[in-house]
Amino acid sequence: MQLSNPHEPTDQQHRTQSENSDQQQSAQRHSKPADEIADAYADVADKLARWRKVDQLFAGRYRRSQFEDATGRVLDVACGTGRNFRYLPSSGEVVGIDISADMLVHAREELERLDLDGTVHQMDAQELGFPDDSFDTVISSFSTCTFPDPIAALHEMERVCTTGGEILLLEHRRSDAAPLAWVQDWRAESHYEKNGCRLDHEPLETVQRAGLPVGNASTAFFGLVTAIDATPR
């Protein structure tokens, strides 16, 4: 994966509360409610599970590179059908959460298939039902594009992660390649309406707006994929 600029805490973190609140309200105005997102994923859960091998072929290397060193007790937020599970160290405990019960059926099967020590729970990423400091590593992939309020979800990831722990994200983003970015912009509105996924979002900006210190950020595959390592404050 090609490494781009490392991101130290920036002046974004010094934004006033009202600026942040304006941005959050704007994000929410353009968002579907969580139950509609859950319905959208219920419709495609079986198909996504069938495409497991295709995902391994195209996204497997990015998932492995971002998550293979996750340590201790790991929370996978919006785990979907459990595609990250096979790339986690088999020695640790994994807990997956997702808003879609239909996606979790496949995540449970994946835990069994891999014989992992883990559980999955239906839960909203914006309101995690775990005490503070419950996990050593919080991971999430291809998810902030779908959360109605991604900043609230990132704050929840921060809350349940121990001080000294890590928040590891793997996300898609608006490409650096102009023709691809043009297609993403063109399809953004209809794709969101159909799938509840923002094709043109910029995850690093969202993480910075949430105020999480970013230790490392890298992009790959024409800038379509980004890996972000953040820490709780």
Ligand SMILES: C[S@@+](CC[C@H](N)C(=O)[O-])C[C@H]1O[C@@H](n2cnc3c(N)ncnc32)[C@H](O)[C@@H]1O
């Ligand atoms: C594109 S899928 C990614 C799934 C998985 N992380 C992966 O990499 O294959 C997005 C997932 O986010 C889940 N999701 C969307 N909104 C959510 C929310 N508010 N809380 C928890 N999960 C949510 C969806 O149900 C879906 O499983």
